[in-house]
Amino acid sequence: MTSRVVRTLLLAALLPLAACARQPAQTPVELTQTNEQGCTRQRSVGPQDAYADPAPLKQACVGPYLLELPQNYFDNQIGTEHDGSFGLALEYPSLEAFKPGDRIGLSVDQSLRTIDIDFSYSDRFTPMQILERLSTPQEYDPESPTRSLGARIEGEPQYGLTPYYVDLVRVRAHYRAKGMGDDMRVMKAASNMDWFISTDPAGRIDRLISCTSREQTDPGYAWMNGIPTKTSTDGMARCEHRFVLPDHHIIVKLGYLRDLLPQWQQLESRASKLFFEHKVPKELEGHGKAGSADVERQRY
Numbered sequence: 001m002t003s004r005v006v007r008t009l010l011l012a013a014l015l016p017l018a019a020c021a022r023q024p025a026q027t028p029v030e031l032t033q034t035n036e037q038g039c040t041r042q043r044s045v046g047p048q049d050a051y052a053d054p055a056p057l058k059q060a061c062v063g064p065y066l067l068e069l070p071q072n073y074f075d076n077q078i079g080t081e082h083d084g085s086f087g088l089a090l091e092y093p094s095l096e097a098f099k100p101g102d103r104i105g106l107s108v109d110q111s112l113r114t115i116d117i118d119f120s121y122s123d124r125f126t127p128m129q130i131l132e133r134l135s136t137p138q139e140y141d142p143e144s145p146t147r148s149l150g151a152r153i154e155g156e157p158q159y160g161l162t163p164y165y166v167d168l169v170r171v172r173a174h175y176r177a178k179g180m181g182d183d184m185r186v187m188k189a190a191s192n193m194d195w196f197i198s199t200d201p202a203g204r205i206d207r208l209i210s211c212t213s214r215e216q217t218d219p220g221y222a223w224m225n226g227i228p229t230k231t232s233t234d235g236m237a238r239c240e241h242r243f244v245l246p247d248h249h250i251i252v253k254l255g256y257l258r259d260l261l262p263q264w265q266q267l268e269s270r271a272s273k274l275f276f277e278h279k280v281p282k283e284l285e286g287h288g289k290a291g292s293a294d295v296e297r298q299r300y
Helices: 003-022 108-112 127-134 168-176 258-278 292-299
Strands: 032-034 040-042 057-062 065-070 088-091 114-121 162-165 193-199 205-212 221-224 227-230 238-245 250-257
Touching: 040 057, 057 114, 065 258, 108 114, 108 227, 114 258, 127 205, 127 238, 127 250, 205 258, 238 258, 250 258
Parallel strands: none
Antiparallel strands: 032 040, 057 065, 088 114, 114 250, 162 193, 193 205, 205 238, 221 227, 238 250
């Protein structure tokens, strides 16, 4: 056997070893995630089963606060997104979580029955400042008739709230002056919101509920035996309800059908209860049950 052949055989034998040597070391899977406010949650690692019953506990952070609750309370029914963001979803009229797996392949009628819940924490602005910004015209459109209480039509109190109805005549004149045609979406009643507010003793807005304008008379759904059913393909009349948990620097945002506005206190109470009942005390953080099954799967 010539020396050239020997060198060729040796090279062929060493090439796989060299390739293996160049393989980068595998990065260990992060089992926890800590946010800017120092809240550390256990991550969900590996395949997740939205149909698991009973639903396993999952953790989520709202600013510095750690929540731990069954995964079927999450809108995706498996826990937070990869970046830690999340939303919760309750089913009307029970105001309980959907059954495990029920929201996979969500139907239109299931969407109608959904009460959306989002918790937001800010250490830059107080919740009251955020609500003030939401109800004040911005620099890019200081004359906006939709972002000002003064440009709205104040109504008689309803359900313990003061209504400020959008003035559609004023809105349309405002946007026509900007060159917009009457066929633009912003001109439609369905795209404009009435406000229902409450204020604290100092007169600051502490609750802001925006609902599809009362002039949109067709809500897009009907009620059958206490359950909403879709009747139109042209949107749905809904409300976006914000209130504050001032001692925790949190704004809670709810989403629900406009017809449920008279029940706003019940919906708000349920959302607050979810936060406080599932908030992990500081002394117990790091000792929760959430994610234990995921850790076991990753370990083996």
